[in-house]
Amino acid sequence: MNRNILVIEDEPAINDLICMNLEVAGYMVTPFLDGEKASAGLARHHEYDCALVDIMLPGKDGFALLPELKNFNIPVIFLTAKADVGSKVKGLKDGAEDYIVKPFEMLELLVRLEKVLERHMTQAEVIQIGDVKIDPQQRKVMKNGTEVYLKPMEYDCLMMFVRYQNKALTREQLLAGLWGQEFEGETRTVDAHVGRIRKKLDWQDVIKTIPKIGYRLEVEE
Amino acid sequence: MNRNILVIEDEPAINDLICMNLEVAGYMVTPFLDGEKASAGLARHHEYDCALVDIMLPGKDGFALLPELKNFNIPVIFLTAKADVGSKVKGLKDGAEDYIVKPFEMLELLVRLEKVLERHMTQAEVIQIGDVKIDPQQRKVMKNGTEVYLKPMEYDCLMMFVRYQNKALTREQLLAGLWGQEFEGETRTVDAHVGRIRKKLDWQDVIKTIPKIGYRLEVEE
DNA sequence: GGGGATTGTAACTGTTTTGTAACTATTTTT
DNA sequence: AAAAATAGTTACAAAACAGTTACAATCCCC
Structure with a gap:
């Protein structure tokens, strides 16, 4: 049960400090000093647990990194000097699991990290819906034993449906969840993606249309 | 979807402040000024969501209250002036969902509360009226276990009846509530929708006609 | 900077929704 | 009891909405 933790922090001293402490606490650590590199590193291996x-990072900032990390199903703890409430609210609302203001005690960080990991441990390894299997670790979708390739956006969209299965999702919720609150795009874009997912998985009736509202992934309990 | 929040805080000014803000944000609030009373109150009703x-409380302190709350499956956010790391660590390790240090911004509290509630969203609130079940989360209506599809307008209309159950609703109120004040249409349009709902749900006698006025959804308490 | 993959959007098509009108049934009034 | 008013019901056409696809802009990796 060796947990692998991503540390994305541009201040080398702080980065080192965090990494050392995590290592002492028994974690595997992968440090990055800027957002771009971290972002690139994600695609290759995505076996990070948090x-x-x-x-505030050079390259890509934390807020920009958040959606990517969420797409890989990696929980995020923001760890920053930005103590203003606006940032906290934005960070948490956008889907960070916690928000710790610097300077912080290492012990507090460790405890909050442990809690986040604990919460995320409950997730099923492989999700099965009808004849479709989804492996979030590998980011891979299978139907009747053969892989169905979903484009990144389609996959993310699918995962949002899975996360809120049997819940009505409005186009706006999907837009916000997949592109972020500030995205100013056509709500119809959602329709196109849903259409593509339905087609690839032959899910005409699994993703139900809720007229005037949005969609709902129907899964029997 | 009205969430009921327990507020256990002995400083009346802070207690009031929190309660007021929560109420403004749309929560139901149950305040207690000491641990003993809160503990006693728990046994009676345990329909609290957080x-x-x-x-630091007179009677029973927060740490003592925590196990009790957890027994009732109520998530806990500690909210305290004790900023020392030891307390934080103890609180979180013992199973609190979050730990906010006073003084805090109300907005941060609201966001963190919202996140905790979201995580705990296991409770499906379903409205039952006779043999009809309405699940607003799913936006779905069931009768005797089989889905009855209601068109968007029919569903909205039904929900308005549910919201004002056992209250007489005039055609004008229904028009205003469902189409908006500015809508310039026939009042008879309402009749058509009510007719369709009655037919689909076999509710000839559940939605009562109030001659010359409008309709009323009759629900026994 | 070039080639391939991705993706948001526009445009077109097919489908569903819905306000209303017209007709019928029922209730109220005279 | 007839007339009048009100409510129930249904069909339908316009409008709104959703499905689909092609494509151009963008991104990303060599």
């Missing part, structure tokens, strides 16, 4: 992310 | 708990 990310500790500074908000 | 508890905001001060640690």
